[in-house]
Amino acid sequence: AQSVAQPEDQVNVAEGNPLTVKCTYSVSGNPYLFWYVQYPNRGLQFLLKYITGDNLVKGSYGFEAEFNKSQTSFHLKKPSALVSDSALYFCARNRDDKIIFGKGTRLHILP
Amino acid sequence: NAGVTQTPKFRVLKTGQSMTLLCAQDMNHEYMYWYRQDPGMGLRLIHYSVGEGTTAKGEVPDGYNVSRLKKQNFLLGLESAAPSQTSVYFCASTQQGNSPLHFGNGTRLTVT
Numbered sequence: 224a225q226s227v228a229q230p231e232d233q234v235n236v237a238e239g240n241p242l243t244v245k246c247t248y249s250v251s252g253n254p255y256l257f258w259y260v261q262y263p264n265r266g267l268q269f270l271l272k273y274i275t276g277d278n279l280v281k282g283s284y285g286f287e288a289e290f291n292k293s294q295t296s297f298h299l300k301k302p303s304a305l306v307s308d309s310a311l312y313f314c315a316r317n318r319d320d321k322i323i324f325g326k327g328t329r330l331h332i333l334p
Numbered sequence: 335n336a337g338v339t340q341t342p343k344f345r346v347l348k349t350g351q352s353m354t355l356l357c358a359q360d361m362n363h364e365y366m367y368w369y370r371q372d373p374g375m376g377l378r379l380i381h382y383s384v385g386e387g388t389t390a391k392g393e394v395p396d397g398y399n400v401s402r403l404k405k406q407n408f409l410l411g412l413e414s415a416a417p418s419q420t421s422v423y424f425c426a427s428t429q430q431g432n433s434p435l436h437f438g439n440g441t442r443l444t445v446t
Contacts, residue, residue: 326376327376
């Protein structure tokens with residue numbers, strides 16, 4: 224079973240609107256879940272993580288994510304999108320000592 | 335503090351040639367990973383290491399070998415390059431499994 228799934232290849236959002244980038248994970252052990260962002264021609268940068276505790280996790284650049292155990296989801300959210308948020312976003316989780324990534328979602332913020 | 339450094343940044347190989355990609359980290363991290371990134375495929379784990387002298391297979395290990403002789407370095411080798419290995423390769427490191435990964439800036443490899 225796929226460790227993490229990002230069902231949307233691309234998401235378009237108007238600047239100033241709330242954004243959501245979806246991620247679901249496979250039910251296996253206690254997951255450590257992560258979100259990373261990749262800007263053009265760059266490596267990946269860490270945004271936030273869920274290890275345990277509060278289901279709402281706050282991260283860098285105003286992003287947050289909600290861990291939902293019943294829906295096995297860890298969606299990335301931001302209340303008000305900026306054009307500079309346009310990038311490629313990856314969800315990831317641990318599997319034993321491995322860190323497995325989803326296929327990525329390209330976020331376009333329209334001015 | 336350089337973080338994670340990958341060399342080279344770009345390389346063009348002919349089919350059948352060999353090469354080694356070097357990843358160096360100066361954060362004293364235990365865990366190191368090699369990924370490849372292809373359009374529409376996300377990042378796929380090639381090999382990883384949980385400490386000096388250890389290596390393990392990831393999701394797509396075929397055609398690659400790795401070594402971790404020193405804690406700070408993780409080498410990825412291609413013994414006989416194939417066009418299917420054309421990709422962008424990323425190295426990452428972390429201290430433990432629940433900590434964020436630190437990524438290098440990538441190596442763009444083209445095999446003709």
